[in-house]
Amino acid sequence: MPLDGSALAKGCRGSEVHEARQLCRAEIGRFRAIAGNGGPLTVACTQETAIFEEVAEEAGRTEPISYANIRETAGWSNEGRAAGPKMAALLAAAAESMPEVRTTTLESEGVILIYGKDEQAVEVGKLLKDHLDVTVLLRASGAILPPASTEFPVAKGTLRTATGYLGAFELSVDQFAQPKPSSRGELVFGPSRNGAQSRCDILLDLSGGPPLFTASDLREGYLRADPQDAAAVLRMVLRARDLVGTFEKPRYINFSEDLCAHARSRIVGCTRCLELCPTGAITPAGTHVAIDAAICAGCGQCAAVCPTGAASYALPPADALMRKARTLLSTYRTAGGENPVLLLHDTAHGAALINALARFGEGLPANALPLAVNEVTQVGLEVIAAAFAYGASGVRFLVRARPPHDITGLHGTIEVADRILQGLGFGAGRVAAIETDDPDGLRSALTAMPVMPPAPRPASFVPSGPKRSILRFALRELHDAAPAPVDVVPLPERAPFGAVEVDAQGCTLCLSCVSACPTGALTDDPDRPLLRFSEDACVQCGLCRSTCPEKVISLKPQIDFRAATASARVLKEEQPFCCTRCGKPFGVRSTIERVAEKLAGKHWMYKDAPGRLEMIKMCDDCRVAVVTEQDFDPFGSPPRNPPRTTEDYLREREEAEKAKGDS
Numbered sequence: 001m002p003l004d005g006s007a008l009a010k011g012c013r014g015s016e017v018h019e020a021r022q023l024c025r026a027e028i029g030r031f032r033a034i035a036g037n038g039g040p041l042t043v044a045c046t047q048e049t050a051i052f053e054e055v056a057e058e059a060g061r062t063e064p065i066s067y068a069n070i071r072e073t074a075g076w077s078n079e080g081r082a083a084g085p086k087m088a089a090l091l092a093a094a095a096e097s098m099p100e101v102r103t104t105t106l107e108s109e110g111v112i113l114i115y116g117k118d119e120q121a122v123e124v125g126k127l128l129k130d131h132l133d134v135t136v137l138l139r140a141s142g143a144i145l146p147p148a149s150t151e152f153p154v155a156k157g158t159l160r161t162a163t164g165y166l167g168a169f170e171l172s173v174d175q176f177a178q179p180k181p182s183s184r185g186e187l188v189f190g191p192s193r194n195g196a197q198s199r200c201d202i203l204l205d206l207s208g209g210p211p212l213f214t215a216s217d218l219r220e221g222y223l224r225a226d227p228q229d230a231a232a233v234l235r236m237v238l239r240a241r242d243l244v245g246t247f248e249k250p251r252y253i254n255f256s257e258d259l260c261a262h263a264r265s266r267i268v269g270c271t272r273c274l275e276l277c278p279t280g281a282i283t284p285a286g287t288h289v290a291i292d293a294a295i296c297a298g299c300g301q302c303a304a305v306c307p308t309g310a311a312s313y314a315l316p317p318a319d320a321l322m323r324k325a326r327t328l329l330s331t332y333r334t335a336g337g338e339n340p341v342l343l344l345h346d347t348a349h350g351a352a353l354i355n356a357l358a359r360f361g362e363g364l365p366a367n368a369l370p371l372a373v374n375e376v377t378q379v380g381l382e383v384i385a386a387a388f389a390y391g392a393s394g395v396r397f398l399v400r401a402r403p404p405h406d407i408t409g410l411h412g413t414i415e416v417a418d419r420i421l422q423g424l425g426f427g428a429g430r431v432a433a434i435e436t437d438d439p440d441g442l443r444s445a446l447t448a449m450p451v452m453p454p455a456p457r458p459a460s461f462v463p464s465g466p467k468r469s470i471l472r473f474a475l476r477e478l479h480d481a482a483p484a485p486v487d488v489v490p491l492p493e494r495a496p497f498g499a500v501e502v503d504a505q506g507c508t509l510c511l512s513c514v515s516a517c518p519t520g521a522l523t524d525d526p527d528r529p530l531l532r533f534s535e536d537a538c539v540q541c542g543l544c545r546s547t548c549p550e551k552v553i554s555l556k557p558q559i560d561f562r563a564a565t566a567s568a569r570v571l572k573e574e575q576p577f578c579c580t581r582c583g584k585p586f587g588v589r590s591t592i593e594r595v596a597e598k599l600a601g602k603h604w605m606y607k608d609a610p611g612r613l614e615m616i617k618m619c620d621d622c623r624v625a626v627v628t629e630q631d632f633d634p635f636g637s638p639p640r641n642p643p644r645t646t647e648d649y650l651r652e653r654e655e656a657e658k659a660k661g662d663s
Contacts, residue, residue, distance in 0.1 A: 001075025004084025011088025011335030024048040035061045042066040042095050044087070044396060054193065068094035072355045077363025078269050085337030086366055092331040095373070096324045098316045103248040104293040106220060108167040109133070110244040112202040115159055118142050120227055121206050124237055125152050131241045132202070137173065139207050140651040144187040146179070152479025154179060156189045157196065162203065162212040165294045166221025166243060172197040202243050204236060215278035215405040218297030235241045252315055253291050253297035259310035259650050260288035261518040261541035269543030272494065273302035273311060278405035299410035307496035307539035308519060309467035313378045319470050322386045322463040323371065324629075328369055329390040330460065339451055343370045343388050344379055345398035349437075353398065357439035367393075368446050376409045381462075381496070382471035385432055389478040391458035393659070394449055397433040398442065409434075416495050420559060421473070425484025427452060455481035471496075472536070472564060479561045488560050495557040498540045502571040503552035507531070509572055513544035513553060523568065529588040530573035535563040580614060581622040594618060 007523065008017050018034065020027045020400055024045065031052065036059035043052055046069040056065060061108065068090045074083040110132040114121050117140045134152040136187060137159070146155070157176035164170045176196035205212060205224040213219045227234040261270040264287055273282050273289060281295035282302060285448070289309065290303070303313040312318060325342060332340050343364070347352065354370060355361055364370065373379060376397045387395050401405060414431050419432045430452060434445045459477040463470045479485050491497060500522065504505045509529045514522045520542055521537035545553045560566075577592040578586035596616045599642040612630075615623050 002081045002083075003075075004081070004087070005320045007084025007086045007335045011085060011158050011331045012092055013334070014052070016150055024051050025413065031055060032059045034543040035059045035065070040095060041068075042068060042091050044068050044091060047071075047482070065244050066094045072358035073364060074366075076358035077366065079366040080363065082366040082562045085332050085335035086369060089328045089332035089337070089340075089369055090333040093324050093608040095329040096327050098320055098324075101315050102343055104251050106166045106249055106294060108201040108221065108243050108245060108247070111135075111200045112204060112240060113137055113169070113171065113198065113200040114204045114206065115139065116206040117208060117226065118227075119144055120233070122154060124204070124206065124233065125154075128240060132244065135198075139209075146183040146185075150181075154187065156192070159212060160194075162222075162591060164221075165219060165292075166247065167201045168294070169200045169203050169221065171200065171203075172196070173198060204240055206233060206236075209641070214280055215297065217281050217404050218299070219295070220247075220297075240305060250296070250298065250315055251293045252296055252300065252313065253293070253303055254312045254314050254317075255291050256310050257288040259308045259518075260308070261308050261539055261543060262289050263287050264516045264518065264547070265545055267516065267543060267546045269516075269546060270307065270539070270541035272305045272307070272409075276301040276305060276409040277322040297405075298375055298378075299405060300375050301407075301654050303467070304380040304413055305409050305496070306377060306467070307541065309471075312467045313380075315374045315378075317464040318380060318382050318467050319465060321379075322383055322474070323394075325371060325387050326390050326460070326462070328371060329387065330458075331394055332369060333391055333458065337367065339367050339393040339454065340391065341365075341367050341368050341394040341396060341446065341449065342392045343396050343398060343446070343556075345370060345378050347372055347374055348441055349400050350376070350398040353437070353439050353442055357443055361439050362443055364443070365446050368396075378415070379410075380467070380471070381413055381417055382467065382474045385471070385474040385478045386463060387421070388421065388426065388430065388455060389459040389461075389474060389481050390600055393430075393452045393454045395431040396446070396449075398455040399433055399435050399571070401437045402437050403435075412492075412494070415492055419491050419495075420478070420489055423486055423489030424438065424479060424482035425483065425486075426455075429573055431589045456483055457481045458551075474559065475559065477563060479570070485561070487562050489559040491559055493557055494540065495538055495559075497535075498538060499535050499556055499560070500538060500544060501556055502531065502569070504572045506550050506552035507572045508550060508591045508594070509574060510549060510556075512547050516543045516547040520544065528573070529576055531571045532568040533571050534568040535566070577617070579619040579622055580617045581626070584618065584619050586619040629631075 003019055005019060020030060024032050030096045032055050043065060046067045049067055052065065063453065070090050073087045073090060077083060079148040112128060112132045112134055114125050114134065114136045116138055118135065121136050121138060122144060129152050130349050136152065136154045138156050139158050155176060155178050157173040159171055160174045161172040162169060168242040175192045175194040177192035179187040179189050200319045201221065203222050206227045208227045211224055213222055216222055216224055221243060223236040227233065262284065263269055278299060279295050279297050281292045282289050298315065303312045329340055343411050351372060354364060356606040376399055384395055397410060414433060417431045418428065422428050434442060436442055458479050461477050463474065509531060514524050518541065519537045519539055521534050523532045538555055540555050542555060545555060546639040575589050577587045577589040578585050596613055599616065600613055615626055618626065
């Protein structure tokens, strides 16, 4: 592949750049000498990492080595001679360190349930019996030859429910029956019962029915294959054999309960993550939600849409990913590259597609900068905003033509980002998803993009901190770098920014919205009756709207770039009502007057004693004093009508029928 040494040197400023032709073979001595010197080292090859690691260890190197693939992603392309800036950017980005990720432990003792419908499930059990603790459950009682000796249990039943994960599956079985040991020509099953309970570590589903879990491919320990596909069944058998022991699984999501805006006082507000989680790992837990790390498959949609930052992605964190994008884009620009397009992709699908395009097609365009992430659905608005602030001309997400789970969250993030970019003068179509499994389709989608210049004033900020903070900061930097910045941009429904509007005439300043607001966007004043709103803190969770007893609150999704520096604005303010006896302020004037108006001449306490209405206009202390002075009997209500019984209704009906007959 062609190498542009000058572009590499310009992009990787302050670093020594060594070019080689056979570094892993004929020139391995050069690598041994460089690796033994210590210091940061990046190797532009990922194919021969095992050899480089072995030689580096022999040379006494203790520092880690970074690796970058500049061959399939840049050099192997019909635009390879123009890919020097891209190569420099990929090398620089590879050296960016990523923080370690916490893990959770899954324990499997090898207890497997094979759920099938015929003799095939029994045959699979025979393949696994020497490796796992096998039980076979047949959902149909077809002709099954009785075994000469019982090597593992075979039962009949239908799985009604299945919950859990690798090492902790909980099953409920209906029509459960065990075979009679006296079965002769075929297995004969005894009496059945519903609601049988079972546990297993591994669940192999060969039933041919619908999957037992949503997003079943993402559930650890749940293996499913079409019973008509012998090769697929064999693959699942081989996978099941390896699922014994202790497994470390990444904790994809960091979660802070105190930031969650799910509910307050049994009133539900934000449900974004609950609606998007494909595996059901997220469940309500009072005022917040709970995320089961053992079930979570790491799609990251909850973190991408979480408006408060309660859920944040950890593989890597958003600020670490933004720093990598910053290095990639700034180095590309320094090395002389123009109009960069950030291509976000995963490894399983995206990297394989890029490799195929490089080996058998025209390769990636020279301005397409691939950035691998664990899942493209983990990318939130903060990364997109930062990318354009750093000088990207476009952002593309590479996803499968038929994704393994719903990617509604990603499409929602793209829609919000597109609205903001259009509002700031970048134009439409800057950010989009490429949904394809065809390498040539990927190339066509990238080359069909119109040439769109980047931000005229690219930013260079270094992101750090919690998600909500870096999101706000990235958007402010994007606003400063935009071609045509404006103060307010309208956003689609359920966007994480916006204003709260209150019908002041209907508001009674009960302040229930203040107590429900999880972010402090709505506040009151201890000295006088008023309601304030800080738009910078609002996450549009809707708790205030759901809590308001007068139903006078509405949400207005938008982003106001002045909100970060603006003071809280007053939504409703009234004069306090002063006690008519002592003059102490104790309530809101409109509320006291409204209560007095509703009670005057209507309630028994005030109908015959108009002077008592003045007690409504007194503070707590004076009200007690007046009640004592007037010898007011709170139980002196007029007698109630006697309760009506069945006999009363029957008697009235007889009297009515009798009166009708007499007439």
